[in-house]
Every structure is written in structure tokens, then in C-alpha cells.
Amino acid sequence: MSVTSNSTLAPKHQRLILVLVALFVLIAAGLLAAWGLRSQADYFYLPEDIAENPPEPGRAIRLGGMVQNGSIRTLDDGVTIAFAVVGREGNAVPVTYRGIVPDLFVEGSGVIANGRLAKGGTFEAETLLAKHDENYTPRELEGLSDGAMHEVLEESAAQ
């Protein structure tokens, strides 16, 4: 390959453009494929998914969402707990579970239940997984109102 005229790109520039175009196309294809998977690769159903398109009773599924505030109660048998899982749009699914709950299973926190939908619309969970949110806060700040938390944070920042 002899490069004499100024209008022709040097080989390394040709390679650079070629590789960048190839990389762009490759990443675009990868992202498109992953994006296409977005409903298939979900780890769980949200309550609104179940309301919209109820799975047949008895099929093993995962339900995820927030434990509704004030909904956890122990049933009369003393070992079964009942609570409600709410999604982003306010739909709630009643859940029952017998067994030991994870430490992070608290009201207002995320949960993923493996189990089946019973005929009455109650979700019978076999295992519970607690989902942590993206917030990391030390224990000292727990229970403080927003205003009080700001004061504590400013104090500690000033030190």
C-alpha cells in the first residue's frame, strides 16, 4: 500500500476509524440485545405485573416489591405471618409465609418472595429474600427527622 496523495488516510488512521466504528456497532448491538431482554431478564414480578397479567395459580413465580407499612401481622397459628407487597403504582398483593424471616425484612423495605399464587389471590411464599436499597446510613442517624439529621451531619462535618 503506497500512500502518496494527501487525500488518502494513513493506515493507522484507517485502522483507528475502522476499529472505532466496529466498537460502536458492537456495543450498540450488545446494548440493544440486552435492552430487548428487559422484561425476560427481570428477576421478579412487581404487584402491578401480577394485576395486569395474572399468572396461573400454582405456577412457581417470584414476587418483589415493598413491604407495606403496618401490614405485617402474625396469624392465629402463631408461626405464619401475613403482609402486603406493594409496587410502584400502589397495587398490593397479600402474602403469607411460614418460617424465619431475614434480618432486613422490615416494613417499608424491599422484599422478594418465591412461591405461588393461590386461588384466592393470596401469594403463598416459600422463601423470602430481603432487598437492600441504595441508601447507607449509620445507626445513630436512624429515627431522626430530616431537620435533626441535617443538624447532626453539619455538626460532624464541622468537626
Add this chain to the structure above:
Amino acid sequence: MGIGTRDKDMHGFANPRRFLALARRLTPILVGVGLAASTAAILWGLIAVPPDRLMGETVRIIFIHVPTAWLGMAGWGTIAGASLAFIVWRHPLAALAARAAAVPGAVFTALCLVTGSIWGRPTWGTWWVWDGRLTSMLILLFLYLAYIALSQAVEREGASARLPAIFGLVGAVNIPIINRSVVWWNSLHQPPSITTGGSSIDGVFLWPMLIALIGFTCIFAACVLMNMRALLAQTQAEARLRRRAMEAEADA
């Protein structure tokens, strides 16, 4: 490829004096800063940091988990960047840098998976689930293992170093998928805490974590430089052996 370019490549391998001088000076600095920063950050995280409101003491694993996750991905970023430089500019040191980053990257990815699993048991209630984040991170580990096997086979059989370079570029597709996995898909792993909008990690956890991140990154960089020097020495020793064998043959 003509004879001329091959000679130039051999020359680049045989005499990368400026790189070696720089690497020799940088390595002890990186090791020192890396060990000091990561030890300090981990001790700070273990002793001085208060427990998390929900997770309690287990939050302390964040000071290892996040830096290893970052380096697992940054390691492949190094492979991809060096592969790009090798394909475009044909610089032999770039191919070496990509090979040198593979093993440290794989080790950090494995550490990320192990610490995440240990963290998942008390917080989530499970060692492992097949959600988007965990699965894409496991795929990254497999990509590393495949890259290591491929680059070693190419080295041994004398095939073109462009082969692992292309694999390094193709594998980079997984990095944005790992990053976006918790946003696109419902997952057990929580969404990102640090975004362009700020951080939802309280300062008492964030600062030691960032210092651990810098420390681990220095150790990673030192490993890559040492690995590159070892690979260079190996290449030079092999070239010398070959030359000696040829001379002996000529004498006989």
C-alpha cells in the same frame, strides 16, 4: 505483514528502555501508596465506622466489595483500551499491557463475587441468585478466564496477537451491561448508590470506601506494571535462547 514491521516489533520488545525505567520507578511508589491507603481504609472501616441502620456490622464488607467490583470492570477497561491501542498503533507494549491486566482483573472479579456472596447471605438471605447484576458479573469472570486461555495459547502457538485483542474489544460489551443491569431489570442487587446526581451513601461509609478504592487501584496498577516487566523479561530470555540455539546450529 512485511519483514520490516516484524523487525520493528522485535525491536520494540527487545529494547523498551524508557518504559522499563518508568515502570521500575513507579512500581515501588504504587505498591507503597496502595498498601498504605487500602490498609488504612480497611482498618478505619473495621474499627471506626459505625454500623449501618439496617445491615449492622455486615456493612463493613463494602470497603472490599466495592473496590474489587470497580477493578474487575476497570481491569477489562484496561484490556479493551490496550487492545484498541494495539490494533490501531501496533505498539507491542499495548499487547503486553492487555495480557498483564488479565490475571489481576480476574482475581478482583472473583474477589468481588466472593465478598458479594458473603455479604448477600446475612442481608438478602441467600448466597447467590441469578439476577441481572450477579449473572453479568459472573460472565465477566468467565470472559477473563477465556481471555487468559486465549492469550496464552496465542503466545505459545505463535499466532497473531490481534486475536486476543479483538476478543478484548468484543468482551467490552459486557461492561455497560453490568453497569446498567440493576437499572434495566428488576434485580435483588440494589440500584447504584453513586450516580451523577450524587451519593446515597453516608459520608462515614463513603470516605473510607473511596480511599480503599484509590489504594486497591494503586495495587492493581503495580501488579500490571510488574506483570509487564515479567512478560518482557520472558520474551527477551526466549529471544536470547533462540539466538544461542541458532548459533550453536551454525557452529555444528
